[in-house]
């Protein structure tokens with residue numbers, strides 16, 4: 001490996017939301033950012049831009065758009081035209097504004113729960129109503145309940161479906177068959193798909209991410225695909241995402257909302273970082289995925305050997321691991337209190353992801369193996385003390 005992800009970097013007192021919100025000796029494994037240094041080329045691109053010493057409004061150029069177009073074609077076989085790409089600071093603001101663009105108050109938006117919790121607020125912020133299509137846990141993996149999806153879409157005259165692919169928190173990378181079935185249902189019922197693909201690059205070897213819009217033009221015409229280098233390359237603080245919309249009417253609607261909110265000139269360091277990451281970050285990414293797989297195997301083996309009351313739902317993508325903690329026999333509040341105050345580890349509480357999340361916790365494993373081991377030892381000792 002060229003990169004050393006075992007290197008422990010002190011992130012305390014860096015204004016990090018992950019590390020600086022709690023003062024006690026707690027290992028933070030909650031919010032989705034990584035404890036790894038980004039590729040050198042990204043650091044250099046930011047330094048070069050900083051050296052210019054003038055930081056006025058930005059205008060992305062051909063090289064910027066080419067870096068996005070080439071990345072998605074090379075890594076995902078997703079062929080994008082330049083005019084489909086819209087800058088937005090983040091994917092969460094984008095999901096909020098896409099819902100605003102595609103609905104009117106009172107409309108129904110379907111979410112596949114448990115799911116990334118800001119989706120709920122994005123629906124509610126726009127005066128819309130959430131309709132739930134609960135995912136089904138079959139043996140050890142989650143699946144879409146298509147009968148329920150069809151019925152809910154029809155009964156509620158649903159306007160928008162927010163797809164999470166790869167899915168946070170359950171870790172599924174939806175297959176082509178699943179996406180085709182979902183897309184055909186949406187076409188039949190005039191449902192627009194907002195496909196949040198922010199985790200698309202972080203997929204384990206045996207799996208393959210397929211962008212919803214890349215499957216066929218009919219799907220591209222009913223969808224907006226949210227992408228960003230932020231999860232992939234650990235750049236969340238740079239606030240740069242790309243929202244891909246092939247359909248002219250949908251794109252115009254989104255563009256109008258962006259304009260209403262005064263969003264037009266990208267973050268100056270964000271665009272430099274995006275371009276460098278997409279152009280030069282491929283080896284770093286391949287190695288980070290390998291390291292994460294090592295962490296995942298370590299976590300899985302440690303838990304099955306030493307903390308068998310916990311059960312891992314094996315993720316196909318993302319560095320977020322969904323853990324069934326119901327074997328500890330605690331309610332949601334007790335469970336979180338136990339991990340935080342007894343074990344000294346900070347995870348995301350399962351219930352915040354909506355129905356089906358109670359009794360689960362979401363663990364971010366994008367840290368050094370040493371820190372992961374320390375967290376597991378703490379949990380093992382706390383469980384033994386129960």
Ligand SMILES: Cc1ncc(COP(=O)(O)O)c(C=O)c1O
Nearest residue numbers: 032090091092093116168196198
């Ligand atoms: C599915 C999903 N969408 C969006 C985000 C955050 O996007 P952003 O930081 O670009 O707003 C996350 C972060 O964890 C996420 O998991």
